Each structure stands twice: as C-alpha cells, then as structure tokens.
Amino acid sequence: MTEQAIITTTVNLLQDNIQVSAYLAEPKESGSYPGVVVLQEIFGVNVHIREVTERIAKLGYVAIAPALFQRTAPGLETGYTPEDIATGRGYAMQTQALELLSDIQLAIDYLKNLPQVKKDGFGCIGFCFGGHVAYLAASLPDIKATASFYGAGITTRTPGGGAPTVTCTREITGTVYAFFGAEDASIPVEQVDEIEAELEKYRIPHRVFRYDGADHGFFCDHRASYNPKAAADAWEQVKQLFSQLN
Numbered sequence: 001m002t003e004q005a006i007i008t009t010t011v012n013l014l015q016d017n018i019q020v021s022a023y024l025a026e027p028k029e030s031g032s033y034p035g036v037v038v039l040q041e042i043f044g045v046n047v048h049i050r051e052v053t054e055r056i057a058k059l060g061y062v063a064i065a066p067a068l069f070q071r072t073a074p075g076l077e078t079g080y081t082p083e084d085i086a087t088g089r090g091y092a093m094q095t096q097a098l099e100l101l102s103d104i105q106l107a108i109d110y111l112k113n114l115p116q117v118k119k120d121g122f123g124c125i126g127f128c129f130g131g132h133v134a135y136l137a138a139s140l141p142d143i144k145a146t147a148s149f150y151g152a153g154i155t156t157r158t159p160g161g162g163a164p165t166v167t168c169t170r171e172i173t174g175t176v177y178a179f180f181g182a183e184d185a186s187i188p189v190e191q192v193d194e195i196e197a198e199l200e201k202y203r204i205p206h207r208v209f210r211y212d213g214a215d216h217g218f219f220c221d222h223r224a225s226y227n228p229k230a231a232a233d234a235w236e237q238v239k240q241l242f243s244q245l246n
Contacts, residue, residue: 003058003059004027004028004029004057004058004059004060005027005028005029006025006026006027006028006054006057006058007025007026007028008023008024008025008026008050008053008054008057009023009024010022010023010024011024011064011110013066013103013106013107013110015102015106018070018071018103019070020066020067020070020103020106020107021045021066021067021070021074021075022045022064022065022066022067022107022110023038023045023049023050023053023064023065024053024062024063024064024065025050025053025054025056025057025062025063025064026057026062026063026114026116027057027058027060027061027062027116030116031060031116032116032117032118033060033061033062033116033117033118034060034061034062034117034118034121034122034123034242034245034246035061035062035063035064035108035111035112035114035117035118035122035123036056036061036062036063036064036122036123036124036125036242036245037063037064037065037066037104037107037108037111037122037123037124037125037137037143038052038053038056038063038064038065038125038126038130039065039066039068039104039124039125039126039127039129039130039131039133039134039137040065040067040068040069040126040127040129040130041088041127041128041129041130041217041220042085042088042089042091042092042128042129043076043077043078043079043080043084043088044067044069044073044075044076044077044078044088045065045066045067045077046077046078046079047077047222048127048220048221048222049065049127049130050065052065052125052127053065055235056125056242059239059242060246061123061242061245062111062114062116062117064107064110064111066103066104066106066107068095068100068103068129068130068133069091069092069094069095070103071094071099072091072094072095073091076088076091079222080217080222080223080224088129092129092159095159095160096159096160097136097158097159097160097162097165098160099160100133100136100137100159101136101137101139101140104124104133104137104140105140105142108122108140108142108143118245121142121143121144121145121174121245122142122143122144122145122245123143123144123145123146123147123241123242123245124137124138124143124145124146124147125146125147125148125149125238126147126148126149126151127149127150127217127219127220128149128150128151128152128216128217129151130149130151131148131149131150131151131152131179132148132151132152132153132154132159132165133151133159134146134147134148134149134151135148135151135154135165135166135168135176135178135195136158136159136165136168138168138172138174138176139168139171139172141173143173143174144173144174144175144244144245145174145175145177145241145242145244145245146172146174146175146176146177147177147179147237147238147241147242148176148177148178148179149179149219149234150179150180150181150184150186150187150216150217150218150219151178151187152184152186152187152216153165154166154191154195155191155194155195156191166194166195166198169198169199169201169202169204170202172199172202172204174205175204175205175206175241175244176199176204176205176206176207177206177207177208177209177237177238177241178192178195178196178199178206178207178208178209179209179211179219179234179237180192180208180209180210180211180214181210181211181213181214181215181216181218181225181227181230182210182211182212182213182214183213183214183215184214184215184216185216186216187216189210192208192210195208196208207237209233209234209237211227211229211230211233211234213227213230214227214230215227218230218231218234219231219234219235
C-alpha cells in the first residue's frame with residue numbers, strides 16, 4: 001500500500017467551558033476518509049502518539065489525538081523516565097470516565113463536521129492508559145473498531161472509580177482487537193483471560209493477541225520495552241481492523 005501524503009495541525013475542541021487540544025493528521029489529497037481517534041499513554045500527546053496519528057493518516061484515515069489530561073495538565077508531554085511515569089500516573093488518577101468519554105465524543109463530533117470524513121462509524125486506538133480508555137470508548141455508539149493496546153486495570157477499576165471498565169463490554173457494538181505482551185507484569189494473564197471471556201460472553205466481534213517475549217509498551221519504539229516483531233504484527237492487525245471502516 002502506498003502511503004499518502006498528509007498534513008498535520010493542532011486544533012482546539014470546544015465544549016461548554018472546556019477547551020481540549022488535539023493533534024490532527026489527515027491525507028493531503030481530497031477525498032472521503034474514515035475517522036480514527038488516537039488515545040494517549042500517561043505521557044501526554046507526545047512524539048510517539050503524534051507519530052501513530054500520522055501513521056494512521058498515511059493509510060487513508062483522518063486521525064485525531066485529543067489531550068486526555070487537558071483539565072489538569074494542559075500541554076503535558078513527557079518522556080519515559082521514572083519521574084515521567086510518576087507524573088503521568090498522578091494525572092491519570094485524576095481522570096473521570098464520564099469526562100474521558102465526553103472528550104472522546106467531542107473529538108468524534110469534530111471529525112463529523114469535517115467534510116472529508118465519513119460519518120458512519122469511527123475507529124479508536126489507545127496505548128497503556130489509552131488502551132484502557134479505548135476499551136471504555138468502545139461502548140460509544142459511533143465507535144465501530146477499537147484497538148486496545150496493553151490497557152492495565154480494565155478488569156479491576158475504571159477512571160474516577162466505579163464498576164470496572166470490563167463491565168461496559170455488554171454495551172460495545174463494534175469490533176475489538178486487544179493486544180497484550182506475555183511478559184507484562186502489570187496485566188496478569190488472568191485479567192487477559194477475563195477480558196476475552198467477557199467479549200465472548202456478549203458475542204462481541206473480537207480478537208485477543210498475546211505476544212510471547214513482549215512487555216508493557218512493546219509497540220512504542222521510544223521505549224526500552226519496544227519489541228519490533230510484536231509491534232510489526234500488531235500494526236498489520238490494526239490495519240486489518242480499521243479496513244472495516246472503509
């Protein structure tokens with residue numbers, strides 16, 4: 001597949017008194033394209049998330065990455081040091097599920113208002129914290145294809161408190177692909193099994209990928225845990241998943 005030339009920009013999504021910054025990447029050539037929402041790790045809309053957003057746009061999608069910490073840490077962008085991890089976790093703990101869903105819907109509605117974006121189903125992809133949030137976002141009616149990468153805590157908690165995110169499985173109307181590293185200590189195999197069982201219980205179209213030798217963050221080539229083989233396979237699966245939107 002030939003990669004498309006793209007254009008990128010930062011946009012502001014406005015809702016009530018909230019202004020959410022978002023990174024937008026889209027094909028340069030005019031046309032009609034599906035929309036995809038990209039959900040950040042705890043490190044903000046940093047270079048990795050922007051690169052993923054651009055990779056998706058080069059495939060022929062309009063991709064947008066909203067800043068999920070906008071309320072508490074506008075403009076946050078960090079690396080991957082232990083100090084950065086502690087900072088990011090602190091902000092993640094301050095998020096609320098309903099606010100996250102509202103911000104994601106705001107991003108979808110922004111895409112809907114772009115003339116080049118198809119209106120009949122959107123994709124969602126998230127990593128780490130964003131992988132958890134992507135599973136939550138899969139319950140939104142507009143989301144028809146979700147790629148959730150190593151989202152910890154899906155079976156044990158939800159942002160802001162309440163029933164674990166896995167309990168929203170029954171509300172999912174699209175397809176879910178979930179990606180996990182077998183060496184990821186933050187997501188025990190029992191939790192992966194529980195996610196898969198819930199997807200099967202409610203007959204949600206899904207695939208669960210477990211990569212031997214891969215750790216948390218295996219898709220990110222800016223992290224020491226990057227696993228090229230697992231990342232390459234996962235990307236092929238993501239392309240297959242999002243092709244359903246065309």
